[in-house]
Amino acid sequence: MRAAITILTLAAFASVPLWLRDPYLLNALITTGIFMIAAMSLNLLLGFTGQLSLGHIAFFGIGAYVSALTSLGFDIGLPGGFRLVHEPWPPIVGFVLAILVAGLCGYFVGLLSFRVRGAYFVIVTISFAEVVRLVALNWVELTQGPLALTNIPSITIGLPGLGELTLRTKFHNYYLVLAVAAVAYLLISRLVHSHFGRAMRGLMENETLAVSVGIDVTRTLTLAAVISAAIAGAAGSLYAHYIRIIDPEVFAFINTVTMVIMVISGGKGSLAGPVVGGLIFGLLPVMLRPIMAPEAQWIAYGGVLIVILFVLPRGIVPSLAQRFAKRKRKAAVVAVTPVAFSERAKEPA
Amino acid sequence: MTTARAIALNVEQVAVRFGGLVALSEMNFTVGEGEIVSLIGPNGAGKTTAFNVMTGFLDPAHGRVSYRGTALNGLKPHQIADLGLIRTFQRTSVFPNDTVYDNLLIGLHRQGRVGLFEAILGLPRARASERRLRERAAELVEWVGLERRAYDPAGSLSYGEQRLVGVALALAAEPSMLLLDEPVSGMNASETHTFVELIRNIRDRGVTILLVEHDMPMVMSVSDRIVVLNYGRIIAEGPPEAIRNDPDVIEAYLGQGAARA
Numbered sequence: 001m002r003a004a005i006t007i008l009t010l011a012a013f014a015s016v017p018l019w020l021r022d023p024y025l026l027n028a029l030i031t032t033g034i035f036m037i038a039a040m041s042l043n044l045l046l047g048f049t050g051q052l053s054l055g056h057i058a059f060f061g062i063g064a065y066v067s068a069l070t071s072l073g074f075d076i077g078l079p080g081g082f083r084l085v086h087e088p089w090p091p092i093v094g095f096v097l098a099i100l101v102a103g104l105c106g107y108f109v110g111l112l113s114f115r116v117r118g119a120y121f122v123i124v125t126i127s128f129a130e131v132v133r134l135v136a137l138n139w140v141e142l143t144q145g146p147l148a149l150t151n152i153p154s155i156t157i158g159l160p161g162l163g164e165l166t167l168r169t170k171f172h173n174y175y176l177v178l179a180v181a182a183v184a185y186l187l188i189s190r191l192v193h194s195h196f197g198r199a200m201r202g203l204m205e206n207e208t209l210a211v212s213v214g215i216d217v218t219r220t221l222t223l224a225a226v227i228s229a230a231i232a233g234a235a236g237s238l239y240a241h242y243i244r245i246i247d248p249e250v251f252a253f254i255n256t257v258t259m260v261i262m263v264i265s266g267g268k269g270s271l272a273g274p275v276v277g278g279l280i281f282g283l284l285p286v287m288l289r290p291i292m293a294p295e296a297q298w299i300a301y302g303g304v305l306i307v308i309l310f311v312l313p314r315g316i317v318p319s320l321a322q323r324f325a326k327r328k329r330k331a332a333v334v335a336v337t338p339v340a341f342s343e344r345a346k347e348p349a
Numbered sequence: 350m351t352t353a354r355a356i357a358l359n360v361e362q363v364a365v366r367f368g369g370l371v372a373l374s375e376m377n378f379t380v381g382e383g384e385i386v387s388l389i390g391p392n393g394a395g396k397t398t399a400f401n402v403m404t405g406f407l408d409p410a411h412g413r414v415s416y417r418g419t420a421l422n423g424l425k426p427h428q429i430a431d432l433g434l435i436r437t438f439q440r441t442s443v444f445p446n447d448t449v450y451d452n453l454l455i456g457l458h459r460q461g462r463v464g465l466f467e468a469i470l471g472l473p474r475a476r477a478s479e480r481r482l483r484e485r486a487a488e489l490v491e492w493v494g495l496e497r498r499a500y501d502p503a504g505s506l507s508y509g510e511q512r513l514v515g516v517a518l519a520l521a522a523e524p525s526m527l528l529l530d531e532p533v534s535g536m537n538a539s540e541t542h543t544f545v546e547l548i549r550n551i552r553d554r555g556v557t558i559l560l561v562e563h564d565m566p567m568v569m570s571v572s573d574r575i576v577v578l579n580y581g582r583i584i585a586e587g588p589p590e591a592i593r594n595d596p597d598v599i600e601a602y603l604g605q606g607a608a609r610a
């Protein structure tokens with residue numbers, strides 16, 4: 001049942017570029033998809049370990065910069081008069097490096113903050129994002145600072161038997177993003193349903209009990225942080241090679257807030273939550289733009305969020321799933337009752 | 350009762366202070382392999398504190414604890430659990446939002462370790478391990494008699510049932526020694542009776558047991574040896590018959606003068 005829904009959803013998404021001819025909407029879907037991947041990665045931490053990363057955009061931005069710089073090359077001076085020169089590499093290598101470097105950053109942030117958790121983790125992640133933003137803004141020789149890295153090449157992939165394909169069009173990029181999103185979804189799903197996911201859930205629900213049965217808190221949370229950051233880094237790389245220009249504004253706090261909204265509205269701790277929340281809050285601004293003044297757009301955006309959380313407080317997916325389960329249980333109770341009565345009737349008086 | 354058992358747990362000169370309060374002082378005792386020892390004493394005597402020290406939740410002011418020759422000082426709770434020394438908690442402690450069955454799957458953490466990539470790629474070894482865990486979880490549910498509640502959230506169970514889940518969780522962690530903190534409190538007479546059978550059964554599988562319990566008839570019937578604690582000090586130690594008649598113990602339980610009255 002669940003697998004069928006997943007496959008149907010995937011097929012529906014895959015069909016979109018075949019009938020949607022509006023490039024404006026296709027563009028909105030691609031950027032929404034990229035942010036959806038980032039939201040999924042945030043959900044792995046927030047929904048499955050309970051740790052709120054309010055600097056999650058840092059991993060996304062690091063992925064974007066690493067990937068852009070790998071494929072553009074750079075030439076920077078180092079202390080002592082040395083120069084570090086990097087010739088451009090294929091963007092696909094940048095994509096892989098983005099994942100690795102972002103994952104490594106996740107590891108250090110995790111290591112730094114998971115000894116003391118909760119609020120401390122929130123603060124460390126916010127600070128981390130701010131530090132990275134300042135570096136991107138001020139290390140002009142490497143990042144061009146506010147002038148932005150431009151002309152970032154599109155991703156080229158080698159297809160067996162078909163030669164090289166450069167993913168320049170929206171059509172191509174849509175499928176690239178869809179493929180990465182599907183892989184990220186599958187990976188997170190496998191992870192949370194494994195032994196590792198159970199350790200995460202145990203820690204979130206009752207840490208004292210979890211450690212008493214041998215679950216290592218630091219290791220489990222750090223693992224979640226690494227995978228989460230790596231996926232965010234992959235999303236950042238896709239972003240850089242699709243938009244093809246990137247500046248320090250990518251690190252803006254509002255981008256993290258958007259991800260958090262996608263996760264919370266869709267339902268944290270549910271695999272499909274960030275997909276649903278991501279679609280709504282990724283596409284909403286695009287839908288509102290032609291019909292409303294900018295201020296009104298923000299009010300409407302906030303209004304939709306409030307209504308969702310008021311009607312479905314645990315987020316769309318978990319709240320609906322719960323209602324559905326309740327209805328099913330009621331039906332089951334009705335079916336079972338006569339049996340229970342007849343059994344009682346058999347009891348000796 | 351100095352049989353030739355090997356020492357499993359060794360507590361030496363352990364002291365714990367909370368500010369000015371001395372919760373444990375100069376605590377010395379051992380538990381032999383395969384033994385059932387009870388640690389008893391009035392409320393606030395320091396029993397739970399002793400458990401917290403043994404399982405790494407609390408660092409003692411001084412003294413040392415070792416298990417099967419490994420010093421436990423400075424080890425984290427999960428590392429101590431990895432040595433096979435597993436505890437339960439005095440307050441009910443379950444994963445409330447998960448089903449009883451899923452609780453046990455979480456408890457089986459130590460048995461389910463597979464590589465990250467094996468798990469994510471769903472390789473045969475990971476899948477076989479998963480299958481084994483599910484079987485084992487079902488077995489444990491059955492063993493504590495909670496089959497009918499297996500798919501209910503553990504938080505929705507009765508107090509006594511949650512205590513059973515707590516014990517099953519500890520068993521899931523495959524202990525070689527089990528520390529039980531007031532396991533039958535909140536259980537009715539028949540549940541307690543079943544539980545005593547369960548403890549004997551656990552011991553027969555070679556698990557060493559240290560039991561904290563206020564239910565005296567139960568303690569007397571199940572223990573090989575009893576250690577009595579009062580105000581953080583051990584005041585008596587010996588087989589149940591000796592403890593039952595020990596004037597110090599009677600006085601500690603019944604208050605000043607009662608022993609002589």
Ligand SMILES: Nc1ncnc2c1ncn2[C@@H]1O[C@H](COP(=O)(O)OP(=O)(O)OP(=O)(O)O)[C@@H](O)[C@H]1O
Pocket residue numbers: 367370372390391392393394395396397398399439
């Ligand atoms: N974290 C703590 N901070 C301060 N005092 C504590 C703490 N934990 C325990 N105590 C005190 O230490 C003493 C021993 O407590 P402990 O919980 O070990 O007793 P106990 O023997 O388990 O009692 P009970 O039978 O009521 O469970 C008590 O006086 C208690 O108030």
Ligand SMILES: [Mg+2]
Pocket residue numbers: 396397398439
């Ligand atoms: Mg206690």
